[in-house]
Amino acid sequence: MTTDRTIAFVRTEDVPAMPPPPNAVGPVRWIKDNLFATPANSVLTILAILAIYMILNGTVPWMVNGIWASPSLAVCREILDGASGACFAVLGERWNQLLFGFQYPADLYWRPGLAFVLLFFAAAPVLFFDLPRKLLIFTALYPFIAYWLIWGGSIFGPLLALVGIVAGALFYQRFVKNSFAIGFFGAIAVAFVVWTIGGAILPDGGITEGAMRSVPSRDLGGFMLNMMLGVTCVSLSLPIGIALALGRQSSMPIIKLICVIFIEFVRGVPLITLLFVANVMLGYFFPPGSGVDLFLRVVIMITMFSAAYIAEVIRGGLAALPKGQYEAGDSLGLDYAQAMRLIILPQALKISIPGIVNVSVGLFKDTTLVSVISMFDLVGMIRGPILASVEWQGVYWELFGFAALLFFITCYGISQYSQWLERRLATDHR
Amino acid sequence: MTSITDPPRGSFRPSMLINDTRYRSYTFQAIAFVVLALSIGYLINNLFTNLAAQGLDIDFSFLGAPAGYDINQRLIEYTSQSTNLQAAFVGILNTLLVAFLACVTATIFGVLAGVLRLSNNWLVRKLMAIYVEIFRNIPVLIWVLIIFTIMIAVLPGPREFRGDDPSATMFLGISAFTNRGVYIPLPFFERGFGGGLDFLMVLAVLVGSFFGARAVNARATRIQEATGVRPATLLTNLGIWFGPLIVMFLVFGLRFEVPELKGFNFAGGIKVGGPLIAIWFALSIYTGAFIAENVRAGIQAVSKGQTEAAGALGIRPGRIMSLVVLPQALRVIIPPLISNYLNITKNSSLAILVGYADVTATLGGITLNQTGRAIECILLLMLFYLTISLLISAVINVYNNAIKLKER
Numbered sequence: 001m002t003t004d005r006t007i008a009f010v011r012t013e014d015v016p017a018m019p020p021p022p023n024a025v026g027p028v029r030w031i032k033d034n035l036f037a038t039p040a041n042s043v044l045t046i047l048a049i050l051a052i053y054m055i056l057n058g059t060v061p062w063m064v065n066g067i068w069a070s071p072s073l074a075v076c077r078e079i080l081d082g083a084s085g086a087c088f089a090v091l092g093e094r095w096n097q098l099l100f101g102f103q104y105p106a107d108l109y110w111r112p113g114l115a116f117v118l119l120f121f122a123a124a125p126v127l128f129f130d131l132p133r134k135l136l137i138f139t140a141l142y143p144f145i146a147y148w149l150i151w152g153g154s155i156f157g158p159l160l161a162l163v164g165i166v167a168g169a170l171f172y173q174r175f176v177k178n179s180f181a182i183g184f185f186g187a188i189a190v191a192f193v194v195w196t197i198g199g200a201i202l203p204d205g206g207i208t209e210g211a212m213r214s215v216p217s218r219d220l221g222g223f224m225l226n227m228m229l230g231v232t233c234v235s236l237s238l239p240i241g242i243a244l245a246l247g248r249q250s251s252m253p254i255i256k257l258i259c260v261i262f263i264e265f266v267r268g269v270p271l272i273t274l275l276f277v278a279n280v281m282l283g284y285f286f287p288p289g290s291g292v293d294l295f296l297r298v299v300i301m302i303t304m305f306s307a308a309y310i311a312e313v314i315r316g317g318l319a320a321l322p323k324g325q326y327e328a329g330d331s332l333g334l335d336y337a338q339a340m341r342l343i344i345l346p347q348a349l350k351i352s353i354p355g356i357v358n359v360s361v362g363l364f365k366d367t368t369l370v371s372v373i374s375m376f377d378l379v380g381m382i383r384g385p386i387l388a389s390v391e392w393q394g395v396y397w398e399l400f401g402f403a404a405l406l407f408f409i410t411c412y413g414i415s416q417y418s419q420w421l422e423r424r425l426a427t428d429h430r
Numbered sequence: 431m432t433s434i435t436d437p438p439r440g441s442f443r444p445s446m447l448i449n450d451t452r453y454r455s456y457t458f459q460a461i462a463f464v465v466l467a468l469s470i471g472y473l474i475n476n477l478f479t480n481l482a483a484q485g486l487d488i489d490f491s492f493l494g495a496p497a498g499y500d501i502n503q504r505l506i507e508y509t510s511q512s513t514n515l516q517a518a519f520v521g522i523l524n525t526l527l528v529a530f531l532a533c534v535t536a537t538i539f540g541v542l543a544g545v546l547r548l549s550n551n552w553l554v555r556k557l558m559a560i561y562v563e564i565f566r567n568i569p570v571l572i573w574v575l576i577i578f579t580i581m582i583a584v585l586p587g588p589r590e591f592r593g594d595d596p597s598a599t600m601f602l603g604i605s606a607f608t609n610r611g612v613y614i615p616l617p618f619f620e621r622g623f624g625g626g627l628d629f630l631m632v633l634a635v636l637v638g639s640f641f642g643a644r645a646v647n648a649r650a651t652r653i654q655e656a657t658g659v660r661p662a663t664l665l666t667n668l669g670i671w672f673g674p675l676i677v678m679f680l681v682f683g684l685r686f687e688v689p690e691l692k693g694f695n696f697a698g699g700i701k702v703g704g705p706l707i708a709i710w711f712a713l714s715i716y717t718g719a720f721i722a723e724n725v726r727a728g729i730q731a732v733s734k735g736q737t738e739a740a741g742a743l744g745i746r747p748g749r750i751m752s753l754v755v756l757p758q759a760l761r762v763i764i765p766p767l768i769s770n771y772l773n774i775t776k777n778s779s780l781a782i783l784v785g786y787a788d789v790t791a792t793l794g795g796i797t798l799n800q801t802g803r804a805i806e807c808i809l810l811l812m813l814f815y816l817t818i819s820l821l822i823s824a825v826i827n828v829y830n831n832a833i834k835l836k837e838r
Contacts, residue, residue: 034552041551048553254459258466268819269812270776276794276811280804284480285473365569372782379571396579404568404576411567 062086062397072391090395091402094386098402101221101376102385108152108215112224115149118142119231127417143235150228153214156202164194180337217295221376223406229377230364233302237363238356240303241310242349246340248311249318259311266308271366274301279373298370306363313359317352318344350425357418361411368407378403477805492801493518499796501787503703514797521792522814528710528788529775535714536774537767540721547726558722565719570777573716578708578784585609585704588695604688606696611703613689613696620683628682635674642670705786709778717774721767728763729755761833765826772822776815789814 022028036042065085069092070076076087091098100109122142125135144158168191176183220228247259266274278301279294286292321344329339349356371380382399386392392399447457481487497517500510505523508516547558565573588608591600600606606613622628646666654660689699732755740750779790790811798807 034550037550041549044546044549044551044554048551048557051557252455252459254463258462264820264823265816268816268823270779270790270815272779272782272790273794273808273812273815276798276804276808280798281808284477284805287476288480288483361567365567365571368569368571369780371571372780379569379575383575394583396576396583400572400576400579404572407569407572408564408567412563415567 068092073393073395074391086398087395088398090386090392090398094381094392097222097381097386098378098399099222100224101219101381103219103221103376104215104224105213105219108211108213111149111152115146116224116227118145118149119227122146127421148212150220150224151215151217152212155212160195160198160202163198164191167191167194180335180341217293220295222381223378225370225375225377226364226367229299229302229367229370230360232299233306233367234360234363236299236303237305237307237310240307242314242345244307244311245314245318248315263308263311266304267312271302271305271369272372274305275369275373277301294373294375298373298375302363302367305366306359309359309363310356313355314348314352316355317348317350320351321348353425354418354422357414357421361414364414365407365411378406486802488805489803490806492797492803492806495801497797498800501792503706503787514793514801517797518789518793518810521787521789524786525775525778525781525788525790528706528713528781528786529771529778531710532713532717532774532778533771535710536717536721536770539714539718540767540770541725543718543722544725544729547722548729562719562722565716566723570712570716571780571783574709574712574780574783577712578705581704581708582609588691591691591696600689604686605699606689606691608696609704610695611701612707613699613701615686615688616698616700617684617686620685622682631678632675635678639671639674643667646670703786705781705784708784709781709786709788713774713777713780717770717777720773721770724763724766724770725759728759728761731762732758764833765830768822768826768829772819775818775822779815 019025023032035045062084063086065080065083066088067076067079067085068088070079070087070089071093073087073090076085076089080087096106096109100112104112119142121135122139125131125133125139141162144162148155148158168187171190172183172187174183175186244259244263247255248263250256250259275298278297282297282301283292325343325347326339329343332339334342368377368379370377371383374380374384376384382403386399387395442453446453448454493515494513496511497514498510499517501508501517501520503524504520505527506516506520508520543558543561546554547562549555549558585607586609588606588610591606591608604615619628623631646663650661650663687698689696689701692698736754736758737750740754741747745753778788781788782791782795785791793807793814794811798804801807
C-alpha cells in the first residue's frame, strides 16, 4: 500500500448524494415528462390548452352571469343588458314540468317523489350484496308499491297482482323439487287462476278523489317517464333475455330458430320503428275494445328491444364458459333446469354483468326517443311545451344542458357502479 | 354365468314422449310450435278484426299513387307528383348518404380520440377521456338537437352577409355557413362533358392510380424478398396518385363555382342542408366516442411483448406499428367497428327530428300520415332496415371467418 503515501488526499466516506437538478424533480419534471416530452407532444399540449381556453371562455362567463330568478326570457335579457349570460331561471320556473310532465296533478307530486326515493331502497339490496338479504322482500314488494304510488287508484289492483304472484311462488317452491317444468308452468297457471278469480270478485276501484286518486298513463311525463321506462323495461327484459339466450343456445332446432329470428329481427331495426309500431300498429293486435294505453304499448316494445340485446350479451357469457362446466353438470346427474340454475347461469350472468349494464345504460338513453311519438318525456317536454311557450322560446342551451346533465349523472353513475362490481366479482387470481 | 346384452329395445310408448330424454325434446318443440302458431294466429285474427271494424285493409297500391309533397334534400329526380315509392327511394338514398358520411367521419374522430387517449401527454389524454365519457353518457337524441340548434339558432342568416358592413363574412371568401345550410364551392371542368360523366372520369382515374400504386408496391416487395433491399417507393407512389389527376385537371380546366349572395339567399356552389349537417355531425361525434373506446381496447389488447420483440429484431418504430401492432389490433377493432357502423345506420333514423328527409321521415313519416297506411309503411320501413343490418352482419361474419386465428 505504497500509493497511500503518494496521494495527497483520500476520501474515507461517500460523498452525500447531491439533490437532483431542479428540472428533474417535482412539478417541473412532471410537466416536462407529461406535457412537453417531444416537440410533437408540446404542439399537442398547446393545442389542448387552446381548446380548453376556448371552451371555458365561451361557457364560464355565460354560466357565472346566469340569472336564476326571472319570469321569462325577455326579463332575463333585460337584466343581462346585452352581456353574455344564461337564463337558468327557466329550470326553477319549469322544474316540476321537467321532472313530472305538465299534466301530472301538482298536489300529487309527492307520490312519484316517494316512489323515486323508495327505488333506492329497493335497488340497494340488488346492487350491493353485503346488505342483509331480508331487504330483498322490500325489493319484491316495490313494483306494486311504486305502481300504486304513481298511478294511484284502488289498492286492490296491485294487491291482487301481488297475491297472484305470491300464490305462484308458493306453488313453485312446493313443486320445483319434483320437476322444474311442473313448478314453473304450474306457478304461472296458479297466478292466472288467482288473478281471474280475484278480478271477478273485487270491485272496480276507480278512485277519483283524495290523495290516492288515480292518474291516467297519458298524464305521466318528464324525467319521471324516462326513469319509469328505463327501470321497468330493463327489469322486465332480464328474464326474457335469459330465456332467449338459453333458447338460442338450445339443441332443439325449432326453439332455436324462433329465438334467432326474434333476436335478429329486433336487433336489425331501429328503436324508432319499434316505437312507431307501439304508436300506430300494436293497438291492432289486441282484442277489440281492450284499449291498451300507449304507455303499456311502449313498455312492451322497448322490453322486446332490450330483451334481444340482453339475450346477445348473455349468450356471450354462456359461450365464454368452459365446456367442462356443462359436462360437470351432466356428470353430476343434474337435469337441464338444475344444471342451468345451479351451475351455468350464475357464472354466465357474472361474466355478462358489464355487458348487461352497457345495454341498460344504452336503453335508458334511448328512452328519450319516445318524444318522437309525442310522449312528453324530459326531451319531449323541452321540445314541446317549454320551448313553444311564450316566456321561454329560445332558451335552448340551459334546457338541453340540464337534460344532458341529468342523463350524464345517471349513466355515468351506473357505469361506475358496473366497474366497481366487476372488480368486486373478480374471483380469479391474476 | 351372465352375459352382457343390449338393453331391451322396447317398442315406443306414448309415455316416453315425456319421460325419455330422447323423445322429450320433440314434445317440447311441438308444444312450443303449436303455442307460437296459435298466438300468432290470434294476433293476426285480432288485426283483421280490428281493421275490418274500422273499414281498413292491407293494400300496397298506395305506393304507386302520387306522393304530393316536396323533398328538399334529394339525390335523384323527384317532384311532388312522383309516387310514394319514389319518395321512399329518395329517403333510402338519403339514409344511405348520411350513414356513409357519418361512418367516415366517425371513424376519423374515433381513431384520433382512441389513439390520443393512449398518448403520453397527460392533458390530451384527460381531454379525450372527458370527450369519450361525455358523449357516451348523453343520449344521441340530445346531441342531435343541440347541434341542430347550433345550425339554426347560432349561425347567421343569409341577410347578415349583405350590406357594406355585414355582421357575418364568408369563410375564406369561398364558403358560407348560414342557418339555411352550408354553401361550399362546386368544382367543375371548363372543357368537360357535364357533371356525371366528369365525376365518373375522376373516379376511373383514381381507380387506375390505386391499381398502379398496388403494382408498384408489389414489385417493391418482390425486389425486397429477392435482394433484401426495399427500393424507395414514396415518390413513385405520390406521382402515380397525383400525376394523372393534375394532368386531367389541367387538360379539362378545373374551376370552382363559388357561392354568391343573390337576393335573399346564396346561389351557386354546393348547398349542404342544415338538417343533414346536424344529423351527420351529431352521429359522427357521438359514435366517434364509442369507436374511440374500441380503438383503445384494440391497441391495448396487443401485448407489450409484441412491440418489444419487434424492437429486438431491429424493426423501426413506424414499421412496428404498421407491421406488428396494427394487424393484430385491427382483428380486435374491426368487428365492433362494423357494428358501430350498423348503429349509425339505425340511429340515422333520428333524422326525422331535424327534418332531414331520410326513409323514416318520408316513408314512415309523411307518407304514413298522408295515406294512413300505418301497417304497410312500418312493415316496409322495418324490411329496409332489416336488409341493411343483415347485410352488415354478413360482412362481419365473413370478416371474422377470414381473420380467425388458424389454430392447429
